[in-house]
Amino acid sequence: MSKALVKTNFNFPGQKNVYHGKVRDVYNINDDLLVMVATDRISAFDVVLPKGIPFKGQVLNQIAAQFLNATAHIVPNWLIATPDPMVTVGLLCEGFRVEMIIRAYLTGSAWREYKKGARTLCGVQLPEGMKENQKFPTPIITPTTKADEGHDENISKEEIIAQGLVSKEDYEQLEKYTYALFERGSKMAKEKGLILVDTKYEFGKKDGKIYLIDEIHTPDSSRYFYAEGYKENFEKGLPQKQLSKEFVRQWLIEHNFMGEPGQQVPEMTEEYVNSVSERYIELYEHIVGKPFEKANSEHLNERIEKNVKAFLATYQR
Template sequence: MPLDVPGAQHLHSGKVRDLYELEGGELLMVASDRISAFDFVLSPGIPDKGEILTRMSLWWFDQLLDIVPNHVISTQVPERVRGRALVCEKLEMFPVECVVRGYLTGSGLADYRATGEVCGVALPEGLVDGSRLPEPIFTPATKADLGEHDENVSFEAIVETIGREAAEDVRTLTLEVYARAESVARARGIVLADTKLEFGRRPDGTIVLADEVLTPDSSRFWPADTWEPGRAQASYDKQYVRDWLVSPESGWDRASDTPPPDLPAEVVEVTRERYVQAYEQLTGERF
């Protein structure tokens, strides 16, 4: 259940974030400690996760200001959600997950093994799990409702959804953001394998980076010193949770209709440690 925030009207809850409208008409975006995997919101949450996501997004927004404006108006928020919320602009959001991949893994790897392509982009033969791509590729997805699964689609499908000019603009911005972020992360010993971004449009047509950006929820972060193609990579993101869910230890059958079991205390603790490590290693700040 979303929090009751004084002076704010609840509008919507996603897998992780709750959205409110403030009395002045601005939006209040609150990052919870909820964690999702395989389109399920899991229990329990990860302590401090919402604050880590918020602080990391703010840090990245600053790194990217010369590339694209963002939706943040203020960090002065109601006391009840201090540290995990942002006051943001109202935008016309594009119903697209703008995914960029610099390395092959996850659903992209599955698509490649089946077709030799990812979202209609043909890739060289012989790539394996964790391979670095010849160049980063834009592989968009439809933005699914809560409980539904985002679906990888072609660029032309995005053109049909938001128009060619907007589609080309968000593709260009997505690739520029990834190029900057990949370079920043690599200098700090982290491989940014892929990430997904969301964009909106102001009334004057300006495209704005919104939601979260380059967090362990929306990205795959791998330790650069242990990266080795041909196997699953160690990670600083929620892959640890996914791996536990599909392990025999969890007892959960992903193909069934039953929700996943509660996360054990150890999985919660290790996941929190990895989120904190990603934040500290990238930003150079103590959490």
């Protein structure tokens, strides 16, 4: 069985500190660069599941790099290099304390709220009479707070500005970037026979300039439907075939786990872990449009350390 990277503890030259997130381990180099390691950890309902998924980190890192490169003309981004299949090195920015979520269809958590009777989401008024997976008249932005631990919380534009989380001027720029990035991502998805349903973007500032940070348009941060069959499935009220992490969430829901207190994560058998790995590779191949090349998964920590140190030794701004 292929190895999965679930833990890192590197000590790179110039390292100031490290932040271990749900999925990524982020190393601060001289308060100037970030070395972001996309591990094989997997989270759902804001809980890190007990087993890693082989090649998941490589899949997410390489998809994100492709989309960051493809959107650099729309908004400056933090990416400098990808010295290892599971690593991105980029500029250290001060992140805004909000995530910009944009939705073109009523699905996922938005649908779950709508079904309960909610007609306002993050201050955005939702039309009456909508069905699951129905397209909105125009995409809507439904931001959340950025939590270090636990659940991110829905919040409105007005609340963000009133609480001083983001200035009015900066927030309006974030909105413009979000719509433009989503339009570009949607066009790229369409070329691959996919629909970009919803996604999230994170932004930060460095030297007074706004940058797009973190990953974009990956199956962990986005939801994709297959364009073929969408209309027929929608009209019949059938589930959409989709490319996203939603299949993991659905498996957990079926096994009575939604991250609530007292609930137990179901057993992740080797067979199940391998099936999730295969789905992530399938996601990559559909989204990127070319075969996935598995990197050598033996001695993952040693490989990453060697590649990052080699990059840092030659890096000059």
